[in-house]
Amino acid sequence: MKNLALILAISFVLTACGGSGSSKKVDSGETGNAGGGSGGTTEPVKKTPDEAMTAVLTSLADNYILPAYSDLVNKADDFEMASIDFCSNLTATETELKKLQSSWSALSLSWQHSKPIKLGPVTESFFNYRIQIWPDTNAAISRGVATLLAAEPLNEEVVAQTQDGAQGIPALEYLLYPELAVNGLLVADDKAKRCEAVMSIAANVKTITSTINDKWLQTSRDEYINGTGDFSCSDCAGTPEQAILEKQLTNWFELMEVIVDNKINKALDTALPGRVDYAEQYRSETSFDNIKENIKALELVYLGANDYGFDDYLVEINENETLDTTIKNAFFDVYTAIDGLSVSLEQAITKQETRAQLIEIATKITALRTIMASDFVQVTGFNPGFNSNDGD
Numbered sequence: 001m002k003n004l005a006l007i008l009a010i011s012f013v014l015t016a017c018g019g020s021g022s023s024k025k026v027d028s029g030e031t032g033n034a035g036g037g038s039g040g041t042t043e044p045v046k047k048t049p050d051e052a053m054t055a056v057l058t059s060l061a062d063n064y065i066l067p068a069y070s071d072l073v074n075k076a077d078d079f080e081m082a083s084i085d086f087c088s089n090l091t092a093t094e095t096e097l098k099k100l101q102s103s104w105s106a107l108s109l110s111w112q113h114s115k116p117i118k119l120g121p122v123t124e125s126f127f128n129y130r131i132q133i134w135p136d137t138n139a140a141i142s143r144g145v146a147t148l149l150a151a152e153p154l155n156e157e158v159v160a161q162t163q164d165g166a167q168g169i170p171a172l173e174y175l176l177y178p179e180l181a182v183n184g185l186l187v188a189d190d191k192a193k194r195c196e197a198v199m200s201i202a203a204n205v206k207t208i209t210s211t212i213n214d215k216w217l218q219t220s221r222d223e224y225i226n227g228t229g230d231f232s233c234s235d236c237a238g239t240p241e242q243a244i245l246e247k248q249l250t251n252w253f254e255l256m257e258v259i260v261d262n263k264i265n266k267a268l269d270t271a272l273p274g275r276v277d278y279a280e281q282y283r284s285e286t287s288f289d290n291i292k293e294n295i296k297a298l299e300l301v302y303l304g305a306n307d308y309g310f311d312d313y314l315v316e317i318n319e320n321e322t323l324d325t326t327i328k329n330a331f332f333d334v335y336t337a338i339d340g341l342s343v344s345l346e347q348a349i350t351k352q353e354t355r356a357q358l359i360e361i362a363t364k365i366t367a368l369r370t371i372m373a374s375d376f377v378q379v380t381g382f383n384p385g386f387n388s389n390d391g392d
Contacts, residue, residue, distance in 0.1 A: 140165025
């Protein structure tokens with residue numbers, strides 16, 4: 001996280017060492033010496049609002065979105081290889097199964113890290129739902145996996161033509177963490193078929209993530225920054241860059257709402273012991289890990305992936321460092337609340353003390369969202385949508 005105190009400390013040291021004649025750091029678009037001679041100081045040139053918006057979009061594209069999808073496709077490739085290694089090992093043990101589960105967990109977290117994006121290629125061909133359908137309100141996952149286990153032959157093409165619930169990360173979780181021990185990959189009567197399903201789903205996820213990543217590299221990156229192509233908006237108010245930033249902020253707010261309303265409150269239900277089957281990934285008990293990864297990604301978006309972000313826009317264009325500090329403090333409060341919970345969400349919802357901790361986490365996230373939805377939006381003039389989420 002950008003640290004104001006550190007910046008001030010460095011500035012003090014430079015001033016002390018260099019005296020009043022030392023040069024200041026010049027931003028992009030710098031001019032020559034303000035005094036016109038060799039002894040004058042150089043001053044940073046303040047960006048225009050349009051230049052600042054382009055800077056935010058460029059930072060998000062190059063330092064968050066492209067790395068996020070590159071990591072996702074790498075994790076998908078790693079899991080596909082892990083599934084092949086596991087399924088080709090006829091004497092696989094619990095140790096090998098845990099390695100496969102660990103690879104799935106890395107893939108799942110990488111997907112959660114990309115959740116604030118939800119723009120561009122990931123929304124095409126229902127890719128986001130094919131990677132993860134959730135909440136699963138009509139047993140799409142169990143029905144989809146059952147379809148795969150009955151399929152002859154079973155391969156990536158069959159998976160791609162089966163309903164969304166069978167195609168992605170939740171279907172893999174269903175197979176790797178079965179609710180009935182007799183369906184485990186090490187002991188099931190049909191374990192060879194289940195392994196075949198895991199490998200086929202893994203190949204499908206690899207293909208989807210590769211398609212998303214390739215398009216971002218080929219065309220979407222430039223279109224995102226410039227508000228052109230798939231990112232153009234003929235009826236949007238303001239500049240194309242502003243329209244894209246507002247869509248990005250809309251997804252930012254929506255994910256916060258999903259975390260509180262769906263990922264926490266629905267699992268808490270109205271009383272003990274909660275509804276564990278409403279947790280996002282209750283079979284693997286990794287639902288809380290997802291929330292923590294989501295918050296990290298949300299902060300990364302606000303910070304422009306530690307380059308030129310919304311925080312810099314707020315300070316440079318709106319000259320409101322106080323609000324930026326308030327927002328960063330609100331993030332700190334969220335992390336403090338998260339760090340206070342040492343068990344999984346699935347365990348936390350079953351005890352009153354840890355339920356209170358989950359409620360505190362939800363409260364802090366809501367407080368952060370409120371600051372952004374009121375003060376930040378009012379100060380910057382951005383106009384994101386605030387429609388209620390329709391699931392993840």
